Structure formats: structure tokens, C-alpha cells
Amino acid sequence: MKYITIAALAGTAVLFAGVASAQQGVDFSKVEIKATDLGNKTYMLEGQGGDITVAVGTDGIIMVDTQFAPLHDKIKDAIAKISPLPIKYVVNTHYHGDHVGGNAAFHKDGATIVAHDNVRIRLAAGTTNAVTGNKTPPVEPTALPTESYMVGDKKLEVGGRVAVLKHVYTAHTDGDTWVMFPDANVLVTGDVYGSRTYPNLDWGSGGTIDGMILALETFLKAANDTTKIVPGHGPVATKANLQEFHDMMVTARDRVKKLYDAGKTEQEVLAADPLADLNVKWAAPQGITSGPSFLRNVYNSLRNHD
Numbered sequence: 211m212k213y214i215t216i217a218a219l220a221g222t223a224v225l226f227a228g229v230a231s232a233q234q235g236v237d238f239s240k241v242e243i244k245a246t247d248l249g250n251k252t253y254m255l256e257g258q259g260g261d262i263t264v265a266v267g268t269d270g271i272i273m274v275d276t277q278f279a280p281l282h283d284k285i286k287d288a289i290a291k292i293s294p295l296p297i298k299y300v301v302n303t304h305y306h307g308d309h310v311g312g313n314a315a316f317h318k319d320g321a322t323i324v325a326h327d328n329v330r331i332r333l334a335a336g337t338t339n340a341v342t343g344n345k346t347p348p349v350e351p352t353a354l355p356t357e358s359y360m361v362g363d364k365k366l367e368v369g370g371r372v373a374v375l376k377h378v379y380t381a382h383t384d385g386d387t388w389v390m391f392p393d394a395n396v397l398v399t400g401d402v403y404g405s406r407t408y409p410n411l412d413w414g415s416g417g418t419i420d421g422m423i424l425a426l427e428t429f430l431k432a433a434n435d436t437t438k439i440v441p442g443h444g445p446v447a448t449k450a451n452l453q454e455f456h457d458m459m460v461t462a463r464d465r466v467k468k469l470y471d472a473g474k475t476e477q478e479v480l481a482a483d484p485l486a487d488l489n490v491k492w493a494a495p496q497g498i499t500s501g502p503s504f505l506r507n508v509y510n511s512l513r514n515h516d
């Protein structure tokens with residue numbers, strides 16, 4: 211268990227402003243919310259930002275992640291088309307703005323916001339970008355998780371539907387929660403897994419490449435061949451997709467670690483371009499999940515936690 215303190219946060223660097231700034235050019239009025247039926251009254255919603263999962267019980271709804279604040283009304287409308295029941299719980303998989311932006315509005319609608327306690331601490335304290343130094347101010351108090359946990363599992367229930375929340379240590383961040391809906395065989399990974407590109411690896415907020423790989427191994431153990439996996443970003447995936455991503459991460463870690471252990475600097479590792487073949491499939495054209503960004507994140511995660 212790693213409990214962060216406000217003092218630790220002051221010296222902490224955070225990478226998610228890259229995600230936030232990537233959204234600055236977005237016209238939210240043009241975003242459409244697309245729902246995918248995962249079976250057993252469980253749905254995945256895509257719009258702009260992290261994937262959302264919705265599970266409908268007999269007396270309410272559990273929702274995982276909330277995308278950006280300006281999308282609240284559209285997301286609410288899309289959920290109302292699925293069920294007229296109230297959203298009782300909102301779970302945050304981690305603190306990044308593309309997953310928690312709608313917290314305040316859904317809280318105002320009556321939802322209890324649930325997350326790992328490090329999410330609450332980071333949102334309350336505000337954060338600083340590791341690369342640019344850009345500061346993100348503390349969120350308004352009504353956007354904070356109202357129910358948080360530190361260790362073990364946490365179960366939420368809405369009329370017969372159960373969500374099992376579990377924390378994985380120092381993976382994408384230090385406050386990651388993944389969620390299982392056992393009766394639908396749906397596994398929600400948060401940003402530990404993206405089904406299209408390299409992941410962001412927020413080493414400035416306690417994320418590590420080794421922690422991500424361990425988390426992926428935990429997911430692989432929890433999944434079977436019919437599990438529907440909701441990634442942090444990208445379309446619904448299978449266990450086979452997750453296995454491929456895991457193997458890529460292990461290859462990336464091993465190659466970068468070899469260079470790091472040989473004493474190479476970040477610039478030397480960038481010049482060596484050790485992930486060139488992986489970039490073909492996994493690198494985004496630009497931004498935080500591009501080839502160079504991912505390489506820098508893996509390197510810095512090794513350096514940060516040596």
C-alpha cells in the first residue's frame with residue numbers, strides 16, 4: 211500500500227495535462243455518445259475521453275468514469291435511453307481529467323462518487339505536469355470522491371448488480387481501480403490498458419511500467435475467453451487482445467531496461483529507437499501515446515523507481 215501525502219504531491223510531476231491539452235481543440239457540441247451493449251444490462255459508452263461502463267440493476271445504475279464535464283448532458287441522455295433508473299454510483303478508475311470531468315455534475319444528480327483514496331487526494335491537491343510544468347488546480351469540492359478505499363476489494367450493489375472494485379499498485383497512476391461485473395463477465399481496466407495504442411504511463415503520479423505489467427497479469431488471470439474487456443480508451447477487447455498488449459509491454463520494458471541498466475541517458479535511448487518495430491502497430495501519430503512519448507515514459511518510470 212502506498213499512501214501519498216500532500217507534501218509528496220508538491221514535488222510530484224504529472225503527465226495528464228498532455229491528455230487535457232489534446233482535448234482543447236475538441237468541439238464538445240459535435241461529440242456523439244455511442245453505446246455498445248455488452249449483455250446482461252451492461253453497456254460501454256464512447257464519446258470523447260475515457261470509455262464509460264454502465265451497469266443497470268433493479269433499483270439503480272453503476273457508472274464507471276465520466277469523461278469531460280461539457281459532455282454530462284449528452285452522457286446522461288444516452289444513459290436515460292438505456293434505463294430511467296437513477297445513477298447511484300460513479301466509480302473513477304483514476305484521477306485523470308478525461309475520466310473524472312463529469313464528477314461534479316453526476317454528483318449533483320445524486321450519485322455517490324467512489325474511487326481509490328489517492329484519487330481523492332490528487333484531485334483535492336491539484337497536480338503539475340512532469341514535462342511541461344503546467345499546473346492543474348484542485349477540483350471543486352463537489353467533484354471529489356465521497357467514498358474512497360485504500361486496500362482490498364470494494365463491492366457496490368444496485369438491486370442485484372454487483373461491481374467489484376480492486377486497486378492495482380503503481381500501474382498507470384498510484385490510484386488505479388479496475389472493476390469486474392461478474393454476472394456480465396465484463397472487466398473494466400481503466401487506463402492500464404488501451405486497446406488501440408500504447409498506454410499513457412503517468413510516472414509522475416506513481417505509475418510504473420512494472421506495475422502496469424503486473425496489473426495486466428492480474429486482468430489476464432481474472433478474464434476468460436468470453437470476457438468483455440472495457441479498456442481505458444478504444445473499442446471493447448478480448449482476453450487475446452489483452453494478452454497481445456501485455457506481451458508488447460513486456461518486450462518494451464525488457465528492451466528499455468537493458469539500455470537503462472547499461473547507463474544510457476534518456477536522449478541516447480531515444481536515439482537508439484528500441485521500439486521501432488512495435489511503433490508500427492501501437493504508436494499514436496502524436497501526443498502522449500506516440501512512440502517517443504511512450505519510450506520516454508517507460509525510461510522515466512524505470513529511473514523514477516530504481
Ligand SMILES: [Zn+2]
Nearest residue numbers: 260308401442
Ligand atoms: Zn484516459
Ligand SMILES: [Zn+2]
Nearest residue numbers: 304306401410
Ligand atoms: Zn489516464
